[in-house]
Amino acid sequence: MKSCLTFLALLATISLAAQATGRVDYKHLGLSFTVPAGWMGQEAEMGYLIASNTIPGLLMLLPHDQPYSLQQLKEQAQAGLSEANGTNLQLSGPLTELSKNAVGGTFTGTLEWQPAKAYIIGMSNPHGYGITILSITTSEQYSDQYPEYAKSIMKSVTFIKPESKEDINEWKDWMKNVKLTYMESYSSVSPGADGMTGGGYSLSRELDLCGAGYFNYYGSSNISTGSDSASAYNNSNSKGNGSWDIRVGPAGDPELVLQFNDGSTSSYTLTYKDQKLYLNGTRYFRTTQGEYAPSCN
DSSP states (O other), rough: OOOOOOOOHHHHOOOTOOOOOOOETTTTTTEEEOTTTTTTEEEEEEEEEEEEEESSSSSEEEEOOOOHHHHHHHHHHHHHHEETTEEEEEOSSSEEEEEEEHHHHHHEETTTTTTEEEEEEEEEETTTEEEEEEEEETTTTOOOOOHHHHHHHHHEEEEEOOOSSHHHHHHHHTTTEEEEEEEEEEEEEEEETEEEEEEEEEEEEEEEOOTTEEEEEEEEEEEEEESSSSSSEEEEEEEEEEEEEEEEETTTTTTEEEETSSSOOOEEEEEEEETTEEEEEEEEEEEEGGGOOOOOO
């Protein structure tokens, strides 16, 4: 249920002069929902905002930053929401499973230093990115109707496989049984009291994507400083294993999703330009044979 809330900015961005009502579709997210009767919605940078001319507060739909399981949503709800702008909302009642992919509860605290109360629902998506639904207002204006506003939207939500800008199956085939390598290095040499001195570093990351659906991760770094007669090295290595998949990202782009065995997830937007592969805008070398073949035994 992670989200970034700036209440005054939200109020400034929503204008009810020409807003959407009824059914709303986001094909690139594989998401559709219905704006409740008496409310009007507008797309914003952080998500989708819904307001009313007669009912105080806001309804918000916020897409998740990565795929979350129902258990992960429960853990986030227990942790609450705390931000540096005076926003601190903590679970103040029981956390309820509303369906096989949704959990909801009442949260109380402050929103930009002002007393606030909200009913928040987290929904996981079997096809990718889920959403958080918030029904929020001031503590004084909150009533039993606000959970119903959020639940009304939840019941209208439909998740389908999102439409991609590119062929996801083609990406999956191209990324099977490959090694992805990122390399970075720097070195310098300059005169010193004891002769030539220098320093530098090297960094490498290797990711083996195996056809069976699992991956191996290798990372190493080397930092050195010294002179002609002395040097010091600091080495660290880390390995991780889990499963990988390629899905449609929030903007409709192909995205590599790594699900580590400890339950954590990492996502990378994939781009292929000028015969070069990029993960989140960073160049990676793709190799398949010889000493640069993936370790997929």
